[in-house]
Amino acid sequence: MVDAVSLGGRRLALAGVLALAFGLASVGAARADVQVPSTGSPVSPFSQNKSNEPGLAVDAANPQILAAGANEERDMEACAAGDPTTCPFTQGVGSSGIYFSGDGGGSWTEPTYTGWSARDCLGPDPCQPQVGSIGTLPNYFEQGLVSDGDPSLAFGPQPLPGGGFSYANGARLYYGNLTANFGTTRTDQTFKGFEAIAVSHTDDLTGTGGNSAWSNPVIVSRQNAALFSDKDSIWADNYSNSPFFGNLYVCNTAFRSQEKGNGIAEPIVFYRSTDGGSTFSRPVQLTPATGNGQTGGRQGCAIRTDSQGRVYVFWSGTDIHTRNGAVLLATSDNGGRTFTRPRVISQVTPVGIFDPIQADVSFDGDAGARTDSFPSVDIANGAPDISKPTDEIVVTWSDGKTPTSASDPNEKAKVIYSTNRGRSFQTIDSASPSSDRPDFPAVAIGPDGKDVWITYTNFEQPFQATTATPRMAQGVVRHASVGSDGSIGDFTTVERGPSGDARGSSANDLTTEFIGDYSYAAAAPGTGFAVWNDVRNAADCPAIDTYRQKLVDNDSTAAAPDVEADCAPNFGNSDIFEGTFTFP
Numbered sequence: 001m002v003d004a005v006s007l008g009g010r011r012l013a014l015a016g017v018l019a020l021a022f023g024l025a026s027v028g029a030a031r032a033d034v035q036v037p038s039t040g041s042p043v044s045p046f047s048q049n050k051s052n053e054p055g056l057a058v059d060a061a062n063p064q065i066l067a068a069g070a071n072e073e074r075d076m077e078a079c080a081a082g083d084p085t086t087c088p089f090t091q092g093v094g095s096s097g098i099y100f101s102g103d104g105g106g107s108w109t110e111p112t113y114t115g116w117s118a119r120d121c122l123g124p125d126p127c128q129p130q131v132g133s134i135g136t137l138p139n140y141f142e143q144g145l146v147s148d149g150d151p152s153l154a155f156g157p158q159p160l161p162g163g164g165f166s167y168a169n170g171a172r173l174y175y176g177n178l179t180a181n182f183g184t185t186r187t188d189q190t191f192k193g194f195e196a197i198a199v200s201h202t203d204d205l206t207g208t209g210g211n212s213a214w215s216n217p218v219i220v221s222r223q224n225a226a227l228f229s230d231k232d233s234i235w236a237d238n239y240s241n242s243p244f245f246g247n248l249y250v251c252n253t254a255f256r257s258q259e260k261g262n263g264i265a266e267p268i269v270f271y272r273s274t275d276g277g278s279t280f281s282r283p284v285q286l287t288p289a290t291g292n293g294q295t296g297g298r299q300g301c302a303i304r305t306d307s308q309g310r311v312y313v314f315w316s317g318t319d320i321h322t323r324n325g326a327v328l329l330a331t332s333d334n335g336g337r338t339f340t341r342p343r344v345i346s347q348v349t350p351v352g353i354f355d356p357i358q359a360d361v362s363f364d365g366d367a368g369a370r371t372d373s374f375p376s377v378d379i380a381n382g383a384p385d386i387s388k389p390t391d392e393i394v395v396t397w398s399d400g401k402t403p404t405s406a407s408d409p410n411e412k413a414k415v416i417y418s419t420n421r422g423r424s425f426q427t428i429d430s431a432s433p434s435s436d437r438p439d440f441p442a443v444a445i446g447p448d449g450k451d452v453w454i455t456y457t458n459f460e461q462p463f464q465a466t467t468a469t470p471r472m473a474q475g476v477v478r479h480a481s482v483g484s485d486g487s488i489g490d491f492t493t494v495e496r497g498p499s500g501d502a503r504g505s506s507a508n509d510l511t512t513e514f515i516g517d518y519s520y521a522a523a524a525p526g527t528g529f530a531v532w533n534d535v536r537n538a539a540d541c542p543a544i545d546t547y548r549q550k551l552v553d554n555d556s557t558a559a560a561p562d563v564e565a566d567c568a569p570n571f572g573n574s575d576i577f578e579g580t581f582t583f584p
Contacts, residue, residue: 032477032495032579036068036099036531037110043537045078045122046563046572047087047508051097053516054531054576055151060238060383060447061167063524064104065205068531069151069175070576071516072097073508075115075134078564080123085560087508090118090129091184094136096147096177100207105529105580111207113138113214116146116182123564137175137200138211141182144190145198145217148178150517156236157246157384158203159276165246167384174201174277176234176250179217191219193227197252199234201277220250220271220280228255231374231517235303238383242309244335248273250280251301251313256289265289268301268315272336286313286330286339295320298328300374306391307381311336312422314375314395316348325350327375327395329422345425348373351398351411351439353463357551358512363402363439364471365464367548369502369513373397376442378523380449386525390449392486393418396431396441403437403462410434413441413456419486431478431491432456438476444521444528445482451583452480452488453528455521460499467545467552472499473515475532477579494581497534503545504538506572510560511551515574527582534577541567 035041042049050073059065073095079087089095093116099108115134121127137147157165158172179198181189197220204213221229232252237244249272256265269283291297296318304312311332319326325348330339352361352371363371375397382389399414412430419426431454432438438456445452460472477495480488507514515533522529543561550558563571 030494030579030581031106032581033497034105034108034578036108036576036578038107041575042074043573044569045080046506047073047076048078049570049573051576052514052533052574053149053151053518054520054533055153055518056520056522056529056531057153057155057173058522058524058529059155059171059205061171063527064102065171066101066105066529067153067173068099068108068576068578069153070097071095071149071151072136075117075119075136077118077121077127077129078123080564081121081127084562084564087510087563089508092116092141092146092182093118093129094134094140094147095149096137096151096175097135098137098175098207100205102206105578108578109207110135113211116141137177138214139200139216140179143216144182144188146180146182148180148195150178150230150232152176152232152234154234154236156238156248159246167240170203171205172201172203172276173205174199174234174236174248176232178230178232179219191223192225193223193229195228195230196223197221197229197232197250199250199277215277218277218280221252221254222283226257230255231299231301233302235305237305237309239305239307239381239389240385242305242307244309246276247335248277249303249311249336251303253299253301266291266297266299268298268313270313270336270339284336284339287317287342300372302375302377304377304379305381306379306421307389309335310421312377312379312393313339314377316372316374319344319347322347324348325373327397331422346416346427348397349399349401351400351402353402357548364459364461364473364502365467366552367467367512368471369439369505369515371398371439372517373399378444380445380447383447386448389447390419390486391421392445392449392482393422394443394445394452396443396454398438398441405462408462410437413438413454415443415488417486417488428488431480436476440517440519442519442521442530444523446523446525448525450482451523451526451528452482453521453523453530453581454478454491455519455530455532457515457519457533459502467503467549470540471502473502473535474499475534475577477530477581479528479581479583481583495579497577498536500535500538501540502535503540504571505535505574506544510544510563511548527580529578529580531576531578534575537570537575538573539568539570541571543567544571
């Protein structure tokens with residue numbers, strides 16, 4: 001949650017087959033604009049009303065069951081519980097939200113667990129957090145850890161007592177995220193370094209089992225005192241006839257030498273678990289560690305597997321021959337033990353314009369929402385047991401020069417796809433209409449290889465140098481059919497949600513907007529699922545706009561306003577919305 005830096009059994013059991021059949025039959029018609037959770041996150045105060053960076057997973061053996069994650073701040077203290085001109089993350093309070101749907105996305109629940117909480121710290125007097133109700137991952141505080149966002153979720157089969165895996169007893173949900181130390185001194189820290197990658201799991205897919213239904217978090221990254229582990233992605237091999245069925249895979253960027261933002265060594269590293277997430281291998285380094293003008297940096301890894309067990313890891317980096325941005329790929333045919341040398345599979349024109357306020361690139365304007373061109377990927381691997389899967393690969397990212405006027409061409413959701421297991425890729429120049437500015441596109445292909453779904457946040461104005469005018473954004477979902485030869489047809493819009501003003505979102509230090517780094521999509525045969533960042537319920541705060549503009553102008557009189565007194569109650573109220581769509 002890097003706004004904080006701101007600155008064996010291969011056969012599917014009959015029960016699983018029946019669950020799949022009945023699940024698909026009852027997914028039903030399209031259900032768009034369902035808030036996650038369905039009862040809604042708090043409308044106020046900031047930052048308890050803030051969630052972003054959604055993740056999503058669908059149980060391949062029963063697509064009625066979905067799980068979502070997000071950076072969730074409902075357990076943080078209110079700004080008024082101290083200095084109302086600062087809204088910091090509360091020390092020790094977790095932010096990795098978890099939500100479940102048992103009806104194919106028709107409704108969503110947020111379980112209540114116990115842990116370190118400041119939910120009742122509403123001010124005006126300072127308040128001491130304590131053990132209480134939390135809406136985030138359990139068992140972190142008890143292990144001396146803090147769940148720290150960047151959610152990545154995956155369903156896989158449950159492990160068997162004698163070894164191997166099977167869907168006979170149902171699925172297991174894995175949740176990967178960043179984690180920080182609860183302790184603030186070196187002597188009471190659980191791990192070394194600044195941030196680690198942790199994975200926990202549960203076999204309770206209703207969210208009703210309490211803390212004991214979840215494992216303790218397992219630290220996956222091999223930490224040292226100078227390591228900031230970031231941008232995690234997880235995936236479970238979920239095809240029942242794969243030779244590595246049940247394996248769990250994790251990748252992330254390892255910012256070495258210093259805390260993230262100061263160091264230049266940043267390799268992509270990979271881990272695997274063969275025992276249901278209880279233990280993980282030592283890291284396999286997939287890329288060079290250097291980051292300079294010649295080699296560039298690398299981030300935003302994503303993992304998928306095909307029906308033959310091949311592991312594919314994609315990430316955003318640099319083509320050392322052209323010095324251009326690129327999507328790179330490495331593969332493994334031995335369950336993630338070793339990988340091919342990385343190769344460029346597409347050139348990339350990165351989106352965004354550098355914003356000195358956040359020392360990052362922004363999509364909509366100065367002091368605005370940050371952005372990236374990280375790849376989103378999926379593979380039609382036939383999970384859980386389709387007899388002849390196509391193994392078609394689809395990849396998307398936001399591509400193109402960011403416009404500064406209405407006459408400039410917009411960015412686009414670029415798509416490449418492969419019908420030969422990644423040996424070559426074909427290009428769709430844009431899966432978004434020319435009128436859209438797609439930020440954080442995410443893609444999914446049905447496991448039967450017949451439908452492709454894309455979701456993104458669409459910004460409706462060009463990049464703006466002023467904070468005085470609206471920056472409208474909305475969630476969009478699009479669909480395309482896949483031909484018998486694997487060719488992807490034209491994309492059509494199946495959902496265009498209500499617009500909201502992105503200026504109403506906020507980093508906790510109030511200096512910039514914040515909607516996070518991701519959207520997410522998943523698919524079952526004939527059905528697509530999508531989650532996106534949404535600001536329809538957020539209120540712009542003119543006092544914040546003025547403050548941010550002064551920062552942009554390097555005005556020495558810039559002073560953060562009193563959020564409680566000077567802004568509407570629903571300032572900062574960013575939400576997660578989900579849609580379920582069937583075709584035809």
